[in-house]
């Protein structure tokens with residue numbers, strides 16, 4: 660598979676009238692990385708996951724919805740490094756966005772679709788994304804502002820029409836944690852008190868910054884230690900369980 664990059668053009672819109680996507684969505688496993696709060700690690704987690712799955716031989720499509728295009732830049736960096744194993748689709752979530760545009764991403768997905776969403780996601784855009792997603796991963800930083808924002812966001816997900824129609828598997832990941840700090844303890848207490856799975860804690864390390872710059876995932880770096888690998892294993896195991904429960908058969 661080669662890295663292909665595409666953006667929706669007005670012409671595409673004409674060629675792709677809005678129609679229900681449920682049937683196509685049923686053939687894919689769609690992972691949405693989301694939180695209304697900026698800077699919590701949505702791009703870092705989506706790119707690291709994409710890199711892990713591509714490295715495991717999976718057919719991965721990465722959908723970059725962020726007008727900032729961080730995931731797209733990461734993918735181009737990866738491509739320049741000779742790694743053509745992720746299909747990139749860029750659909751900036753701006754005023755011209757509508758649910759029909761997501762069909763393009765679904766049409767170009769053979770197996771796994773990983774969606775990197777921008778900060779401030781809510782309303783009809785959130786609902787459109789939930790309609791095509793199986794699971795939603797919410798990264799949360801250990802700060803009072805982030806905890807409050809994540810709480811509001813998870814409420815918005817649970818109250819969305821898409822979630823009421825077909826409940827999503829929602830899970831949280833603590834990111835940039837420094838485990839012996841009071842703030843981390845507060846975050847941990849909060850996350851474990853939720854009725855939502857608290858999957859893992861990713862430590863605060865420059866390895867994530869390096870991976871972002873090099874177009875790879877943190878697990879591709881030799882310096883990633885056992886703690887990093889264990890933290891990611893829990894996330895990936897949970898995703899695999901969800902995938903099996905959803906009945907999506909992988910095409911390897």
Ligand SMILES: Nc1ncnc2c1ncn2[C@@H]1O[C@H](COP(=O)(O)OP(=O)(O)OP(=O)(O)O)[C@@H](O)[C@H]1O
Nearest residue numbers: 697698699700701702703778835862863864867868
């Ligand atoms: N575990 C981590 N340790 C250290 N730095 C991290 C970690 N996770 C993310 N970062 C850094 O934090 C910054 C924000 O992360 P990222 O861009 O993934 O967040 P985001 O939620 O996608 O932000 P935005 O809302 O702006 O799209 C980046 O510089 C990233 O490299």
Ligand SMILES: [Mg+2]
Nearest residue numbers: 701702725729
């Ligand atoms: Mg981002």
